[in-house]
Amino acid sequence: MCNLYLFDKDMDADDSLVLFTYAxxxxxxxxxETGAAFFKDMLSKHMLHCGAAFSVLFAGEFRIETDLFGEPKLVIDNDSGTYAPxxxxxxQLxxxxxxxFLGISVEALDRDAEGHQESRKKILDSWL
Structure with missing residues (x-):
């Protein structure tokens, strides 16, 4: 079993949302973790992550949100221009x-899901 330190309740955090990239x-x-300046880069961040691999199973972004019960939830998407599943x-993702990651609560959203891009933009705008 693996553990994502992002879900550690003792982790020192300032309650601001963070956007992560995965491949x-x-x-x-x-x-x-993806910074706002990285989005201005002309190179694909997913291509960099996977060493320009020809075969990528999944790629996109994720963030940690809080569910209705106050527990952490992984919200993952397929928002990769290069390798979007x-x-x-x-x-399957x-x-x-x-x-x-046993015990993890996961919500998988399509990059075009209603409200998804607005949530992403809110995170990006908070970095400026």
Whole structure:
């Protein structure tokens, strides 16, 4: 079983939302916090994560939100211009995270889901 330190309740945080980038290949999982300046870069952040791998299983962004019961929830999407998995594959992505990070609450959203881009923009605007 793996553990995401992001869900550690003792973690020192300032309650601000953070956006992370991920890429999953057959040989590894790659995650990093994404800064606002990175979005202005001409290179694909997902391509950099996976070393320009030809075969990428999933790529996108994620953030940690709080669910209705005050517990942390991983909100993951397919928002990668280079390697975006089709929205039909999102249930597999959700299951992949839930089976590798036991006990994690996961919501998988399509990058075009209603309200999703607005939530993303709110995070990005908070960095400016």
């Amino acid at each position: 999953i290949t057959k040989t590894g999982w790659y995650f990093s 089709p929205k039909e594959d999102l249930p 959700k299951a992949l995270f839930e089976s590798n």
